[in-house]
Every structure is written in structure tokens, then in C-alpha cells.
Amino acid sequence: MLPYFPFDNEFDHRMGTAPLRPDESLVEVDDDYEHEIGLKRELLTQDYRYYFQAQPGTEIAQWDVLERLLTEAADTYPQHFSLTKSGSAWHWINHLLSEEQQFTVGNPNSLPLPPLDWVGQQVQEDLIILSADGTASLVAGQLCFPNGWCLDDKFGQTFLGIHRPAPSMVQPTLQAAHKLLERIPEHRPIWRASWNFKITDQLDMSTKYTADYNDNLAKLAPTLTADTIGDQLFIRIERQTFTRLPNSGAVLFGIHTYQNSLASEAADSDRAQRMLGTLRTTPSEMLAYKAIAPFEDALIGFLENRIHVLQ
Numbered sequence: 286m287l288p289y290f291p292f293d294n295e296f297d298h299r300m301g302t303a304p305l306r307p308d309e310s311l312v313e314v315d316d317d318y319e320h321e322i323g324l325k326r327e328l329l330t331q332d333y334r335y336y337f338q339a340q341p342g343t344e345i346a347q348w349d350v351l352e353r354l355l356t357e358a359a360d361t362y363p364q365h366f367s368l369t370k371s372g373s374a375w376h377w378i379n380h381l382l383s384e385e386q387q388f389t390v391g392n393p394n395s396l397p398l399p400p401l402d403w404v405g406q407q408v409q410e411d412l413i414i415l416s417a418d419g420t421a422s423l424v425a426g427q428l429c430f431p432n433g434w435c436l437d438d439k440f441g442q443t444f445l446g447i448h449r450p451a452p453s454m455v456q457p458t459l460q461a462a463h464k465l466l467e468r469i470p471e472h473r474p475i476w477r478a479s480w481n482f483k484i485t486d487q488l489d490m491s492t493k494y495t496a497d498y499n500d501n502l503a504k505l506a507p508t509l510t511a512d513t514i515g516d517q518l519f520i521r522i523e524r525q526t527f528t529r530l531p532n533s534g535a536v537l538f539g540i541h542t543y544q545n546s547l548a549s550e551a552a553d554s555d556r557a558q559r560m561l562g563t564l565r566t567t568p569s570e571m572l573a574y575k576a577i578a579p580f581e582d583a584l585i586g587f588l589e590n591r592i593h594v595l596q
């Protein structure tokens with residue numbers, strides 16, 4: 286089952302943000318850890334600049350991210366990771382990967398990779414750094430599992446510029462989100478979850494795959510019916526966290542992508558109801574933007590049938 290399920294009986298225009306509780310971590314390790322770290326490393330090896338970029342001047346923010354994430358990972362998962370600190374000399378052991386690394390915080394020569402790229406290869410989350418200058422611009426990122434975008438599309442753009450293609454109905458929400466990001470206090474991260482339905486569970490849905498995805502969708506959509514769609518669709522949830530970083534003042538945007546088949550999630554009648562409630566009230570402009578419109582009727586029909594059977 287998906288650990289986050291941001292569907293409720295109605296489509297929600299609001300930001301959907303909440304403070305992260307003290308027992309909730311920026312880093313989450315699940316059963317796909319080894320597979321996803323392997324995939325990240327493969328993608329970075331194939332096309333480094335497509336998946337990792339950092340503007341000069343972001344070094345302090347990158348170390349901020351590394352310090353914060355390693356500390357949280359070791360505190361949250363002591364069975365998987367250990368971190369020993371002696372001043373700025375740190376020793377990291379990753380038991381899941383049987384790897385270790387000694388380094389000096391702040392010294393780039395002590396790590397084999399830029400700090401953001403290195404720490405991004407220890408956690409499942411995609412990691413984006415937003416500038417501290419009031420524009421929340423995308424100044425650095427390691428982004429392997431995006432849903433329909435890539436660093437080249439958005440690098441250097443402001444928060445509002447990044448969201449320009451989003452439907453007009455959510456633009457007021459995005460203005461509010463920009464103000465919220467500017468005001469996040471240092472020790473009070475926030476989070477939200479976003480959702481989509483896809484015809485694949487391919488994790489890397491970077492822009493270079495969008496044309497192929499749309500072609501496949503155009504071919505498959507007419508064949509999908511309320512009887513068959515349950516096993517052919519995947520629910521894609523992003524757990525997104527936003528954290529003010531202490532030394533740079535920048536904001537870390539972390540994204541952990543979770544997926545499951547529609548049929549497995551809809552086996553639970555409460556979940557089926559909540560998806561149906563959301564989909565029935567999602568404005569058509571948003572369904573088109575999310576590329577759900579081509580199978581909307583089959584999806585709603587499937588959920589109605591499930592609810593009928595489960596009642």
C-alpha cells in the first residue's frame with residue numbers, strides 16, 4: 286500500500302502543506318532502496334549533466350544538504366546507517382550498500398563528487414536547491430525520477446517561472462506557496478504530497494520520455510476499459526519536503542516518489558472512494574494537464590465498480 290494517499294472526497298485547490306512532525310524524517314528508506322540507488326547511479330553514469338547540475342556559489346548550500354540528510358538518515362535508520370562526527374571530520378557507513386566514506390565537512394576535495402551529487406546517491410529522494418534571494422530559483426539539483434520535467438527545462442528559473450505551465454486555476458495557490466517558501470523557519474520543515482495516474486511505473490519520467498509516453502498513451506487509451514484499467518494504471522505519489530538550510534539560507538526541496546498499481550490500492554474500499562471523490566471533482570483543465578483525460582471515463586468506471594463490489 287502507498288504510505289501517502291493524498292486523495293479525499295473532493296479535489297483540493299489548496300497547497301496541501303503541513304509541518305513535518307518531529308518523528309517524521311526528510312529521508313525515507315523503503316524496500317526499493319537498493320534498486321533505486323542503483324538506478325540513480327546508472328542514470329548519472331549515462332548522462333551526468335542531464336541528472337545533476339549545480340550553479341557555482343551553491344557549495345555552502347550543498348554541504349548544508351549533506352549534513353542535514355546524513356544526520357537525519359543515521360538518526361532515523363540506525364540499523365542501516367551510522368555517522369560518527371569528530372568536529373568537521375565525519376565518517377559515514379552505509380550498511381545497506383556496504384560502503385563507507387570519510388570526509389571533512391566543507392572540503393570538496395575530501396569527497397569524490399560534489400556534495401549534493403554524493404548525498405543524492407545515498408538516499409532515494411530527488412534533491413533540489415532553491416536560492417535564498419527571494420525568488421526561490423532552482424540553483425542546483427540531482428533529479429533522476431521527475432514526473433514530466435528535467436533540470437534543463439527549469440534550471441535557473443524562479444519558483445513562479447517553473448510553475449508557469451501549470452493550469453491557471455492553481456496560480457493563486459502557487460503565489461501563496463511562493464510566500465510560504467520564503468517564510469519557512471530554519472527548524473520547521475514542511476511537506477505535501479502530489480498525485481497522478483500513469484500507464485507506466487517507469488520512475489524516470491524526465492522530459493526526454495514525454496513524447497514517447499504521449500504516443501503510447503494515445504495508442505493505449507482507447508483500449509482501456511473499466512474492466513481492464515485496474516491492472517494497467519499506476520498511481521504515482523510524490524512526498525515533497527521543504528527545508529530551510531542553516532548556513533546558506535537556501536531551501537531544500539526533496540521528492541520521494543512512491544508508486545503502486547491502481548488495482549492494489551482500489552482493493553481498499555476507503556481508498557477507492559477517496560480516489561473517486563477526487564477524480565469526479567477535479568476540473569477538466571487539470572485532468573488534461575495531468576494527462577489523465579484520455580482514460581478518465583474508464584478510470585471512474587473502474588472505481589465505481591470496485592466500490593459496488595466492496596460494499
Ligand code: HEM
Nearest residue numbers: 300302413423434439447448450451452455462479480538
Ligand atoms: C508548496 C510548494 C509547492 C506547491 C503548492 C506546488 C504545486 C504545484 C502544482 C499544483 C502543480 C501542478 C500539477 C500538480 O498538481 O501536480 C505543480 C507542478 C510542478 N511543480 Fe510544484 N509546487 C510546489 C513546489 C515546487 C518546487 C519547490 C518545485 C521546484 C522545482 C516544483 C516544481 C514543479 C514542476 C516542475 C511542476 C510541473 C510544471 C510543468 O508542467 O512544467 N514545485 N506544482
